[in-house]
Amino acid sequence: xxxxxxxxxxxxxxxxxxxxxxxxxxxxxxxxxxxxxxxxxxxxxxxxxxxxxxxxxxxxxxxxxxxxxxxxxxxxxxxxxxxxxxxxxxxxxxxxxxxxxxxxxxxxxxxxxxxxxxxxxxxxxxxxxxxxxxxxxxxxxxxxxxxxxxxxxxxxxxxxxxxxxxxxxxxxxxxxxxxxxxxxxxxxxxxxxxxxxxxxxxxxxxxxxxxxxxxxxxxxxxxxxxxxxxxxxxxxxxxxxxxxxxxxxxxxxxxxxxxxxxxxxxxxxxxxxxxxxxxxxxxxxxxxxxxxxxxxxx
Numbered sequence: 001x002x003x004x005x006x007x008x009x010x011x012x013x014x015x016x017x018x019x020x021x022x023x024x025x026x027x028x029x030x031x032x033x034x035x036x037x038x039x040x041x042x043x044x045x046x047x048x049x050x051x052x053x054x055x056x057x058x059x060x061x062x063x064x065x066x067x068x069x070x071x072x073x074x075x076x077x078x079x080x081x082x083x084x085x086x087x088x089x090x091x092x093x094x095x096x097x098x099x100x101x102x103x104x105x106x107x108x109x110x111x112x113x114x115x116x117x118x119x120x121x122x123x124x125x126x127x128x129x130x131x132x133x134x135x136x137x138x139x140x141x142x143x144x145x146x147x148x149x150x151x152x153x154x155x156x157x158x159x160x161x162x163x164x165x166x167x168x169x170x171x172x173x174x175x176x177x178x179x180x181x182x183x184x185x186x187x188x189x190x191x192x193x194x195x196x197x198x199x200x201x202x203x204x205x206x207x208x209x210x211x212x213x214x215x216x217x218x219x220x221x222x223x224x225x226x227x228x229x230x231x232x233x234x235x236x237x238x239x240x241x242x243x244x245x246x247x248x249x250x251x252x253x254x255x256x257x258x259x260x261x262x263x264x265x266x267x268x269x270x271x272x273x274x275x276x277x278x279x280x281x282x283x284x285x286x287x288x289x290x291x292x293x294x295x296x297x298x
Contacts, residue, residue, distance in 0.1 A: 002111060002142040007172045007196040010085035010111060011214040013049040014227040015198055016040065017058025019218075019271050020072050021283040028068045032281045034079035039280070040224055045084055049228050051198075051214055052080065056089040056114065057151065058218055058267040063286040066097050070104050077108035087112045087144060087175075093120045095134060102139035112173060115143040115165070119152025125161050136170045144173040144198065147187075156180060159187050166195060176212075177201040188212050205243045208234045218271045219253065222278040263293040 021032035037052070054076040055061045055069050064072070073088050080086055090101040090113045105113050115135070117128040132143065145165045147157035156178050165171055174191045177200035178184035184201045191197050192211035199207035204215040213234075220227050226249050233242035257270040266289030273294045275282035285291050 001140045001170065002172055004172045004195050007112065007142060010047060011051055011173060011196040011198060012047075013051055013214060013231050014220055014224075015051040015053060015087070015214050015216045016220045016224075017053045017056045017216065017218055017267065018076060019221050019268050019275065019282075020055055020059040020061075020064070021281055022060075022286060023283060026284065026286060028064070028071060029281075029283055030071050030075040032283065033072055034075040035281065036221065037076050037079040040220060041080070041083060043224050044228060045220075045224065047083070047085055049231050050084050050220070050224070052076065052084050052086040053114070054086055054088040054110065056087070057148075058271065059089065060266065060268045060286065060289070061089045061091065062151075062266075063289075066092075066100065069101060073101070073104060073110065074108055077110060082109055085111050087114055089114050091116055091119055091146075091148065093118050095131060098131075098135055099138045102135060102141050106139055106141040110141065112142040112144045114146040114148070114175060115171070116146040116148035117152075117155055117157075119148060119155075123155035125164075128155075128157075128161065129164055132165050132168050132171070136168045139170070141170065142172045143168065143170040144175045144196075145171055146175045147177055147200070149177060149179055156183065158183065159190055162187070162191070172196065173198065175200050185210070204230075205234065205239055205246060208242075209239060218267065219249070219274075221271050222274045222280055260294060264288070264290045269293075 021029040023029045055072045088105045088110045090098045092098045117123040145162050149156040173196040175198040176187045188210050197212040199212035199215040217227050230242050260270040269285045269289035272282040
């Protein structure tokens with residue numbers, strides 16, 4: 001089983017929720033999904049500047065069958081061939097699905113799985129602790145305790161819950177975010193000395209200053225160089241320069257993606273227009289995400 005120290009070495013750089021590609025008839029396009037992985041690596045992704053998330057929220061797992069998720073995870077793992085540290089999403093309302101996906105990730109060499117609550121239901125501390133404890137009985141894959149507050153039950157995990165989940169033998173990392181700025185920043189400060197931390201909030205630069213070396217962005221699916229340059233500046237401690245570059249790009253980018261988010265659900269839906277503009281394969285979204293909300297003005 002992977003250790004905290006090993007994960008700390010791996011979780012360094014921009015964490016990319018990989019886009020899952022679909023064909024024009026709506027079926028899974030595993031080949032194009034894998035090709036996007038190969039393209040990012042060819043552009044310069046290495047351990048130390050990049051981490052992948054396979055079939056996460058940004059990869060539209062919510063509109064995929066379990067078999068499609070397994071096919072996409074396997075395709076990403078094979079294209080990556082162990083070169084880039086990789087998470088996978090195993091969230092489900094059925095614990096059997098979560099266990100099955102964990103076992104697949106273990107088989108194909110995925111480093112970590114995102115371990116959150118059963119997101120459809122109103123979450124209680126006892127429920128999520130029991131869920132994670134039960135999954136751990138069936139797999140040796142590493143867990144990243146995941147505060148997935150922005151979908152499903154809108155459960156904003158508190159530090160005491162995360163700390164109890166970290167007592168589960170598989171738990172070696174935290175993917176931390178919160179709509180409450182105090183909980184968000186306090187969590188990063190608290191967990192950095194204890195485990196590997198992925199900063200899943202808006203303050204990427206400040207989070208790195210606090211010790212969270214891994215931070216999340218969809219942008220490298222189509223323009224990885226900007227994030228690698230920001231991370232290079234972060235690693236050099238040039239935080240002012242990193243923040244300036246971050247703001248220069250993310251201001252216009254955030255305004256456009258924000259308009260898309262206001263009119264349709266999903267995350268892959270706001271990455272696909274940028275993929276298309278960059279001449280990259282994009283494919284259609286699946287409902288409820290509606291590609292037609294993206295206008296020529298965007």
